[in-house]
Amino acid sequence: MLWIFRALTMRRTSFILLVLAVFFAASLGVPSAHAVRTRGRVSSPEHLRTSHNKKQPAEPKFKARSKSRSAVARLRSVVLMRYRRARPRVETEAAGSEFVNQPPAVEDVSLPTTRMVMPLPLRGSYESLVRQNEKTEDDGLERIEDDDDLADRIARKMLVPVPVSAALNINGNLPENRRYCRPWTASFLSDLARAHATEFHHPLEVSSAVRTVAYQKQLMKVNGNATAAEGDVASPHLTGASIDIAKQGLTRQEIGWMRAWLLPLETAGKIDVEEEFRQSCFHITVYKSYAPPKPARKPATQAAAAPAKAGRSGL
Secondary structure (H helix, E strand, O other), X not given: OHXXXXXXXXXXXXXXXXXXXXXXXXXXXXXXXXXXXXXXXXXXXXXXXXXHHOXXXXXXXXXXXXXXXXXXXXXXXXXXXXXXXXXXXXXXXXXXXXXXXEOOOOOOOOOOOOOOOOOOOOOOOHHHHHHHHHHHHHOOOOOOOOHHHHHHHHHOOOOEEOOOEOOEEEOOOOOHHHOEEOHHHHHHHHHHHHHHHHHHOOOEEEEEOOOOHHHHHHHXXXXXXXXXXXXXXXXXXHHOOEEEEEOOOOOHHHHHHHHHHHHHHHHOOOEEEEEEOOOOEEEEEEOHHHOOOOOOOOOHXXXXXXXXXXXXXXX
16 A cells, blocks of 8 residues: 555656646746747747747737727828818918918818798688688678679689699699689789799699689588688688688698798788698688789870870970
């Protein structure tokens, strides 16, 4: 048993010595044979004895980080250089009266942002409907009773066709005899459609124009929101002075533009606007003052007689 004890003691001692040798070698910075092979060097005894005197290279991750930082710095310098070249040079006053060209200081560039302020809806009211009836009465307009009365006013040119054009359409479901309005209402429609087409390059649509009392009574039976056909708050469509502009198909920007275009005319007393949401339209009543009457022309006989009198007086 003694020889077994001695063998174990010698093995333990050898193991301790081996651990101490490895620890000592690591403290001196001697690379292993595997590390030497990965660096492409020959693992010779001379190299193992002298490698601890050489400076170890930096870790790869630090190399990658330094390379990325230098790349960003180079890119920034290129961008700034191009920015300086792109900007025009300005002349600054130097000593005396001479001017020298100097590159401007680089400033932070920010894109301007604009936000369109949406005008408030032009909502109608009971007072507005009363005012429309009073003003159309002051303009001498009567309510059109039925289709015969409507045809008579069209024949006498008291009503004119809605001015359909490339800038203004009319709803195809509207009957032919109800595609008429007052002359000043037609002038208003032409102005509105032209201004809208210039801004948005597509037409507006008229969804309703003149109506008769008989038709309005029928409409009241099927549409609970229809205005009365008689009384102080009857529908202004019965006089032919009102039209409806459809909101369907208009963008938010177009609706805001319409509100901004109509509001000054309403403030000036030229029109009254009720923006309807259930029927989705702009109900607009146009007053005769929108298009003032043209000055009366002198008769041809008077115009020819005036120069003759002037000629005789000069003799």
